[in-house]
Amino acid sequence: SDILQVNHVTKLYPNGIKGLDDISFNVKRGEFIAVVGLSGAGKSTLFRSINRMQDITNGEIFINGTDISKLKGKELRHFRRKIGMIFQSFNLVNRLTVQKNVLSGRVGYYPTWKTILGLYSKEDKEKAVRSLDHVNMLKKLYDRADSLSGGQMQRVAIARTMMQEPDLVLADEPVASLDPKTSEGVMKDLRNLNVKDHDTVLVNLHSIDLALEFADRIIGIRDGKLVFDKAAAQSTPDD
Ligand code: ADP
Ligand code: ADP
16 A cells, blocks of 8 residues: 555745656555655655645645645644654754653654653653664663764664654655765664564665665656656666
8 A cells, every 4th residue: 555645746936946846656655765866856845745844836645545735733743743754964852861862752853841851651761762772772871962973863863763653754865964884874774664663764865875775666856857766676876
């Protein structure tokens, strides 16, 4: 079954630029898809359209069969909680511990009064420990987020996303600020999340090599158009 359907989506910005130009593709549950394209191709516009950070001009986006343009208020908030976001800049709360950052995945991206007071169930705390263990960061449980290296921060962000149990994960240039060796490790953790929990992941990548190594399928975007959509196994760097 398709978790995501993007049907003829166009995004026209007020300045006349088409961020997306009649783009269509479907995503099956459990797929790990790399979205590749040059800077300005429309990758971020695509992600902001899928998580409804911005509205599209034409077309439809369905997630789990629901037309997301129709969602508002409580339904929209509920929908957003089911989309896991991984960012280039990690978006951890610096002054909080690794544990609290991961626990915040339980409720959303930002701490509520409950999370600040540390009011979590035993079950949630155990789940945070399992998630951190999965990305090999358990030893940092009580360290402050800002004491970590970039690669460690991104692994904590991945654990936070596991805690969230999203239907769909959007990772926007997750390794763009990391060195090649660290990038490999982070991509492995992101990929592992997929294998273990059958989560569906869309990842924006600059590196075609990382896309070929880790993705099931590669979608290429240029000037807002879909120019490539193939299984990674059938792709080469020259495509
Ligand atoms: P990518 O993420 O692949 O680098 P973007 O989605 O950021 O590409 O941008 C696609 C195109 O849309 C670019 O030409 C960019 O300048 C333009 N664009 C992106 N965001 C906006 C915006 N808020 N207003 C106007 N144009 C935008
Ligand atoms: P990215 O490539 O990740 O989209 P950018 O630096 O291109 O990052 O964009 C950063 C922000 O600037 C985004 O919120 C985007 O919407 C906005 N933006 C990008 N291009 C334009 C543009 N041509 N006009 C107005 N805003 C833009």
